[in-house]
Amino acid sequence: MNIQLLREDIACVFERDPAARNTLEVITTYPGLHAIIHYRLANALWRRGFKWLARFLSAVSRWLTGIEIHPGATIGRRFFIDHGMGVVIGETAEIGDDCTLYHGVTLGGTSWNKGKRHPTLANGVVVGAGAKVLGPIQVADNARIGSNAVVTKDVPEAVTVVGIPGRIVRKASERAEQDDRRAEIARKIGFDAYGMTDEMPDPIARSIHNLMDHMGAVDQKIDTMCQALYNLGDRTCSEALPELAKEDFVSLVDADASEAGAASDKDVADSDTPEKTAEAATAADKQ
Structure with missing residues (x-):
């Protein structure tokens, strides 16, 4: 087994789990790490033709950790399984570098046919607790699968997918752009919406955000009209708005x-x- 891979697997636990305190604790008490170590040993046996022994080691690992990883799966570097109970990764699944899976995740197939039948996760993908990613689909770089989502179609890069069936909520770049616009409106009127985020289920928070989006659109139209008036020689729009x-x-x-x-x-x-x-x-x- 590659010692460098083991060191990276241990280091990524500290990066993604604030509860991790020291290396001894991680090595002895984290079932996700144990499952990865067992997988890397089983995968080495699988690739060398010792398939029964690889499957036997995989079965023992499942019994010890509650995590089932087929030894034929392909897993990249710095792979982290948090909590881990109930995770299932199929034979033809492919996982890139820096991916994270939470408990109850299934990377499963939708066909009994031989060949590629499990999903491929690119680099930096995060799959939330209880999510099911099914079939020979592609999940692109830095995508996020929400908890309990069921995904059966390809997922583009840097998006968030939620629901049953999985649907794209918003691209990360669009979310950041909208959050920046709201923050700018809040600064302009001198009002802070108490740190409310769009992910909150609070209907009042959503109402405030909708009002701020509307205010942003109105503000843009007023700026356009003021610029037109300024070009005509009117200077009344140059006065600053009162702060709230x-x-x-x-x-x-x-x-x-x-x-x-x-x-x-x-x-x-x-x-x-x-x-x-x-x-x-x-x-x-x-x-």
Whole structure:
């Protein structure tokens, strides 16, 4: 077994798992690393024609780690399996360098025919927990497969795929560009949306982002009109916009919360008065 490969496999654990504390802990307690070591030994036997012995070692590794890697699979450098339980990698699967798989991932086939029937992952691919990548498809460099996604078609470079069936959410470059536009609008109006990100499921966060996108489009149109007016000699658009302080929004939120709390306390107090209690008792007797 190549010692340099082993060192790289151990080093990549520290890069991708903040829970890793020292080399001894990684070597003795990480089943993902154990599965990779067993695979590299089994793959060497497989390539030399000792196929039964390779399969036997693979079966033992599956029993010890909960990770099943066929010895005929092709795996590159610095491959990391985090947690690992339930990972299955088929015989004709190919995995490039610097890839990461989480628990419950399947790189499986969709056909009983011989030949290439498992997926190919290029360099830097990340596959989330529970995802299924099926068939002889290509997943290009730096793509991300979301948790529990089912992917049966080719995946372009640097995109994120989620859902069943897998669909592309947005390219990484488009996401960064949109985030930059939102940050620029927030800086321009002097308001910070409290660190909310587009990945958050909070509908209020999404509403704020939609408003900021709309504001960006309106701002661009106003800039175009102001430039046209400036070319005609009008200088009124050169004045700076007033800034909005986020403290004002905090105070509004606090005020709304206080009013809501006061109203709730008043309702409780009204329901506990003797007159209300007597009226409720009389109505109950009549029924």
